[in-house]
Amino acid sequence: MTRLFNDPSNFPEEARLGLVAANRDKLMAVPGGVVRSTRSEPGTVAVVIGGGSGHYPTFAGLVGQGLAHGAVMGNLFCSPSSQQVYSVAKAAHNGGGVLLSFGNYAGDVLHFGEARERLIAEGIPCEIVLVTDDVASAPLEEIDKRRGIAGDLTVFKAAAAAAENGLSLEAVVVVAKEANRCTRSFGVAFEGCTLPGADDSLFHVPEGRMAIGLGIHGEPGISEADIPTADELADMLVNRLLQEVPEGIEISGARVAVVLNGLGTVKYEELFVIYRKVDELLQSAGIHIVEPDVGELVTSLDMAGVSLTFFWLDQQMEPLWTAAADAPGYRKGSVKPAEALDPAEVEVVVQDAIPEASESSRKLARGVIESLEVLANTVNRNCDLLGQIDAVAGDGDHGIGMQRGSKAALEGANEAFNKGAGAQTVLQWAGQHWSDKAGGTSGAIWRVILKSMGESLGNDRLLSGQRLAAGVINARDQVMAFGKAELGDKTLVDVLAPFADALSREVEKGGELVTCWEVAALTASKAADETAKLLPRVGRARPLAEKSLGTRDAGAVSLALIIQALIPVLKKCEPS
């Protein structure tokens, strides 16, 4: 378990600062993550990788000469915000455009995608290549739905070496896609990891058993079995990967880069025992192994698990794999040290200024802050419950993510308020802080909700039922457009949409605001319960108490709880 931390909510940030302190010759901290502290050849493509923290040396440990130019560092197991991605990309950009590469997770896809649009709008060429190497996460026909796990390393390595060689952004994209096409991973897990300050593991696997294909955040696997011998496990992993050799590769005589990865507590000696057999099996299949890596490369804190990755090489890919690299967590060959970069040369993105606000909007902003306090307290009280509900069909971090986000939102709101902001700006800062500090899908969604509400309330208006209802409708529309979720998809939309409709209907009837909200809140609660009737769309290996917790969507439940909790606040700040 994770035992050493200060305030758990500062853990990822303190780890980032410690990493940089230990590697000042290689890394520099910038808002949102790290970039190289050494000079790159001007005009070359910047490879920016990233995702949640907790996977060291992935992602920040893979920044350095011959590897990535920057890493965006989200919270533990949470995608970074688009602001973070944008900030790191701006700092890493070297005149040759930016390749954003990361594992295929919904939150990352949202945030990196948003950042890409913003960069392109500013005239910085930017492309995205997803890593989709985990064969257990979807069938081959749906390869685009597969998750990225330890194959991150081979894809990043090939793309970065191509960038280092001076290839154009288009050419680097082709290389990265080809590397991803030729990379396959398969893994097993024996026990989950413990987040700092949590009482229990994120998930459990029964003792003596192994979850096959379980994701690096505990996402559903494909089956469960007794723990086999090391040789049997090697056999299983190798055979599964040999079933899916990329088109155009002949097994006999093939050349392959092999990565045998420990997730955290499967230790080196165990990995070597397994590798001994992997080496034997591949040799007997006539496959030539090129510069294998055996160690901890994509971890999940102290999770017990192991994965095997094959990166099938051709004449183009092999020199990219074997090229020298010198990052804090990955070194090979001899790299000629580059000149140190003057920090003053690196572009640092700062937050926007505060627009003017009317006296009435300043008063309303106070009410907004009170609402955000209630929101944060509600999440706090229900944090464990939300985590447990999420663990049935998700990765169990909804409660922690919401807690971290709502706390950050309140801090951001207070900061903006103290700088003289009105209601809209306070909500906008709150949303941005939520997303920056908590990341994840819920961080992205709540940023949209708070921002949409703010647009309706403005920086110069009084509160009215119409404006509040319009804000909720606006939030619903923007969330649905942003998250691409429909009613019935078992997301927070299943609560937000009926609530928005009900609130508008009641406000049109002309009731008092608090009464309208109370009626609509009832609709929201019922809708949250309804989500339990929709079956989860994926099977899972996890032995959790599904029955007692139901299969409700955690995001929907938390929204309904928050709506309910806001009633007393509205009673106090009825429009004057």
Place this chain on the structure above:
Amino acid sequence: MTRLFNDPSNFPEEARLGLVAANRDKLMAVPGGVVRSTRSEPGTVAVVIGGGSGHYPTFAGLVGQGLAHGAVMGNLFCSPSSQQVYSVAKAAHNGGGVLLSFGNYAGDVLHFGEARERLIAEGIPCEIVLVTDDVASAPLEEIDKRRGIAGDLTVFKAAAAAAENGLSLEAVVVVAKEANRCTRSFGVAFEGCTLPGADDSLFHVPEGRMAIGLGIHGEPGISEADIPTADELADMLVNRLLQEVPEGIEISGARVAVVLNGLGTVKYEELFVIYRKVDELLQSAGIHIVEPDVGELVTSLDMAGVSLTFFWLDQQMEPLWTAAADAPGYRKGSVKPAEALDPAEVEVVVQDAIPEASESSRKLARGVIESLEVLANTVNRNCDLLGQIDAVAGDGDHGIGMQRGSKAALEGANEAFNKGAGAQTVLQWAGQHWSDKAGGTSGAIWRVILKSMGESLGNDRLLSGQRLAAGVINARDQVMAFGKAELGDKTLVDVLAPFADALSREVEKGGELVTCWEVAALTASKAADETAKLLPRVGRARPLAEKSLGTRDAGAVSLALIIQALIPVLKKCEPS
């Protein structure tokens, strides 16, 4: 826990082969361990390191250009045998003599010392430098009694860089001793590791508590405390090390190499959170940190612990620390790849030939094998008990070590017998296999016991009471000379000595051999129980069931059990 293995007794050997398979460009397997697979400058000193397996990347992961020339790899947490040390040193020797360097543990000191004598006898200059960096294991006045922990890395690094620079053996010894004088470590542990196949951890620390100064095999610490915050822990570790700055160093303005080491399940993000504070504290003390290492460098399988090492640098030491190195588990700077070595050029040590034996000694050899079977079965049956007794005052591996050793002894005996060996040679091979496969202090002692018995029985004699009694007396004398233990030191001598006396006395009286043995066996059992009355000489932080297990010496108990178990065998092979 350690989950992935095949036959647990093959675990270290399979890990060694997997390590070599993953690093063929750097390592080559030789009997007893690994050596570089690249050519070193002829005439330079060979730095040979080693100790028990289970500490990767220490020791074998630290073999490569700029670091060690060879590593001797004992069983898990057990010292290698002198034969293994000799073999690896012969393979690594490059014409410039051999420096043997390792952590200060009794078994290692015994075996490396024996090997050194054998090398010197053959005309190969050989010196030993012990690593004694663990400030918790003895007070400063008794620095020679301190254990070696993560300071292994800094001492090996400095010595190897000096050897690489072409210094003479004498000069490399001076460098290594100076590096050890300037290296201090301090660590804490939260939970023990699990040996492959074991049901439980080697030791436990109560949940929420931390054992301060606990050794890397669970050796006694100095105290226990609640787990503090990361910052408080950093503070504690730094302050303790700053209390003991080596003579001649001024704190303000000092330059120090810092190693923050995770033992296995304290993961990277936690280490970085701690390092952030270490960096801050040293900076505010005016200390300049030179090329810090934060990661897993000296592990103990999946043990939860962390240690901090300071290597105080001067103008001689700093370039040795910062010199480039390229080993499987430790890389820094840019190393120009050396030419690959032809395996045929490496000297491989093979076992000796079988001396002739008489028909009667061949018959006696059968009895010896039967006795070794009984011995192995007795150890097997009592393996858990012996481990539990050992865990009270030792590192808890006595049962596993004896099991592994007695099994290997039986295999060695059978191999020799099948090649035509008599009783003496069978016992000698049995002892050598025991020591080679199990290592540790018990491996060394049992090699001496079996060899001494063999010298008395010869390869051309019949069994007689006199010869058996003389063999036991010989074993007692040689064990006491070899292990430097006196009666009352709470070792196996406390049983062996009274047993030897009693057996001689009974045989002189002229009784039947089996009766004499029975009487002496009773003395042995009583003596084993007596060891419980001698208090352990060191305090410890471990919360084990001391009262129920008593404080008997495990080696004494196992010898008494074996003596008892041999009675039925003697009944069958009474002298004809």
